[in-house]
Amino acid sequence: MFEAAEIGRKVKKSDFKEAVRELRPELLAAQRQARREGVPIFLLINGVPGAGKGELTNQLLEWLDSRGVHTHVFWDETDEEKQRPRWWRYWRSMPKAGEISILFGGWYEQLIQDQLAGEVDHHQAGQEIERIKETERMLIADGALIIKFWFHLSQKEQAQRIQERRKDPQSHWAMAPETVKAAKHYEPFIAAATRIVRETDTGEAPWYLIEATDRYYRDLTAGKTLLRAMQTHFERPAPSETMRVSHAPAIPHTEEAQITILDRVDSNQQIKKSEYQERKAKLQSELNALGWQAFRERQSVVCVFEGWDASGKGGSIRRLVHALDARLYRVLPVAAPNDEESAHHYLWRFWRNIPRDGYWAIFDRSWYGRVLVERVEQFATQAEWGRSYHEINTFEAQLAEHNVVLLKFWLDIDKQEQLQRFKAREVTPHKQHKINDEDWRNRERWDDYKRAVNEMIIRTSTEYAPWHIVPANDKRFARIEVLQKTRDALVKALKKGEKVIGTDKKK
């Protein structure tokens, strides 16, 4: 494959200068258009060590308007990053709508290095390649433009370049120390890269192989390719978002055929007040100890609370966090996304709140809004929510791979109980702020929500992250259920012991 970039293409300095005079204003215009149209642009810079990726990046930064261009380097993984699922650091560096992220090495460099170091085998590399493809496809479906550059040098040229650089007092400092080391491993590097580049060379996100021997050719080709990629993206109409599928079976209209999972839940299960007090106290004290143990063992926990309006999510969360040390957890109420959040993929705001090893994140509503409120209220298109089940499963799989304990609760009350609670809220002064017209409107769409909940539970109950449906007509019963399930999950996770946190490579 890389032979294609060993054929000696060149550009003369004078031609370069002339071409750049034309190119720069066009690049700036394209950048302005990207900003206007709100296209997030990923520019992935990869290639053979010594190919001058740094030099090229500097050149691009010089040509572009530096406002709205951010460079991200991944070679020094920080503690912050190590203590979270592997892809967290890539999500951190994602451009928002209208901006450009230059990702040095992107999500490819790490995989190549891990393979060279023998840290991932052929199979594991294959899985990571699939993850990369899925993620790129997901971002593109969401409107992103992903441009992947591979800068190539032959083995001979690489060696030569390193030699020359060493001798030249003007520029030897410009060579990254890795480059020198890397030259010793040219062949295995190319072998690993060949497979990775080929298998991720998809229709949506092709690789651009660029010969890096001649720097004028390299920089001019990169600049022109970037320009054309942007222009092509603007010229063509957005791919139509229609997905030609329905998602759930077409159930017959008779009543007995219409029952759902939620109908099978006995929402009326109760617990006596005295038993409640006793069990709550015991569970909370256990949880407190478990929380500290989890902190010591660097076990992180993510809880998701979903449920009908007025089903008692807030109350259950308060009983849970009451057990925990305030330094260990964050409660994250999820409402409509703010501007910053809307300018990213919908999962971005959840990714950024994934806790470090040892800590808890408790989501009061969550990423499941995509397949609940956004589906029912048509804030998301059918294509968007339709594909998000799979996106959510993939996201949660990444938490599971990092050994995060993930708990998902659906607090289930029946329609009658909701009515009573709404009414009680209206007449109780300190609860009036908790009820508004929107709640009443949502209530009218009960059956639509029920269908959406049913499908959500079916499609996103996984071995690694099952849904817990909590009967919640009796608030006490619900709270104990939440405490109990959380305690059980933690006991189980901490028993496993001997975790190597910070690396989720051993899937």
Next chain:
Amino acid sequence: MFEAAEIGRKVKKSDFKEAVRELRPELLAAQRQARREGVPIFLLINGVPGAGKGELTNQLLEWLDSRGVHTHVFWDETDEEKQRPRWWRYWRSMPKAGEISILFGGWYEQLIQDQLAGEVDHHQAGQEIERIKETERMLIADGALIIKFWFHLSQKEQAQRIQERRKDPQSHWAMAPETVKAAKHYEPFIAAATRIVRETDTGEAPWYLIEATDRYYRDLTAGKTLLRAMQTHFERPAPSETMRVSHAPAIPHTEEAQITILDRVDSNQQIKKSEYQERKAKLQSELNALGWQAFRERQSVVCVFEGWDASGKGGSIRRLVHALDARLYRVLPVAAPNDEESAHHYLWRFWRNIPRDGYWAIFDRSWYGRVLVERVEQFATQAEWGRSYHEINTFEAQLAEHNVVLLKFWLDIDKQEQLQRFKAREVTPHKQHKINDEDWRNRERWDDYKRAVNEMIIRTSTEYAPWHIVPANDKRFARIEVLQKTRDALVKALKKGEKVIGTDKKK
């Protein structure tokens, strides 16, 4: 996940009859529309043994117009099938435009069974899941409708049903023998199925989970779901085919920057006539022996000949097959697809010609037409040819997994040499049929073809199936090259020895 189909949904017999009266004409109308619009429909019937998949299929066949519906079962893999890459049998059963294939077990049943039998491990299952997703995505992008049914029974219901059936003299014969055996492995079956179903539950091709306890509910829901899936498919506009990417780097306009791989080929390499005769004789005799050895060792060979018009593909093929026993090879000239072929995915006509173990298929032009003539002449959209590099690599990877020796030759002549050959053809009576206006038209688009060839070689030269660029200005040189490379590839493949042909599970 499957809990969702253990909640006791039912339909009364009288309601069933009434609903069916409405459903049947609608199903027939939808089927007619599918025929009119040329939509190929895949109906994948899967589920727990004993769920009545056979019964349900009979019911559907009764409701549908049986013309244009074909049922395919996969549980008894034939020799024909074993001796070809694993997916060959699925490609055989693909519906053509406007028809319905009912795939019993589809490509899922085999994977579940292999996992239960311990023949594939977790990693390998993951790879097969990716292959399934890629293939479904590819077919859908090509306009297919894929409907995946999963019929579920709880463990208790399965046991009960088998008991009842055994006792009932009216219907015990209707139970497949596998069903009885399967009941002993309910839990591992469900565990394997859960992961496979969840991970292949994508936005484009979701699973429909249908409770199979009550047969009226089961059949009616399946019928209605099939109807709605077809109607939804027709109602919505076809997804727009635009791909918002260009594929190759934007090369600067100066001459030194424009050179391609082909410019680096010294097309003028020659060989003396006497040396030619000698080497040809030796290579052909070696190849004959190797052909027989390959037959005995069940090693199959696929050769692809591509090249400029008049580059000598036919002549090279003749010298090659001259060495082989006529029973062992087929030469497959590839022209524009016929009606039957056009009604399938473009790879279908190549899949069906994949040889059995021990045999040769020699393609005179090939699936690469997609990225050459179809690209340049715009017979395929940019989205279609853009994604086909990846599709082709995946296809060839499947040949490689089955240990097929795959040889790809690009016969390269320069523009001047082509002109001379065209002129010679025009004046030589027995060659006049080999030259027509189209050849002259193609010649005018030389540069477009050159760009396409360059990109093809870059994107589809893989470790397992590299391109051989054969300098062909001297016909003798080219022929020797072809014979030599073929001989070398066979020697290498046969040396490996100890192949277990017929199973490509050990990737």
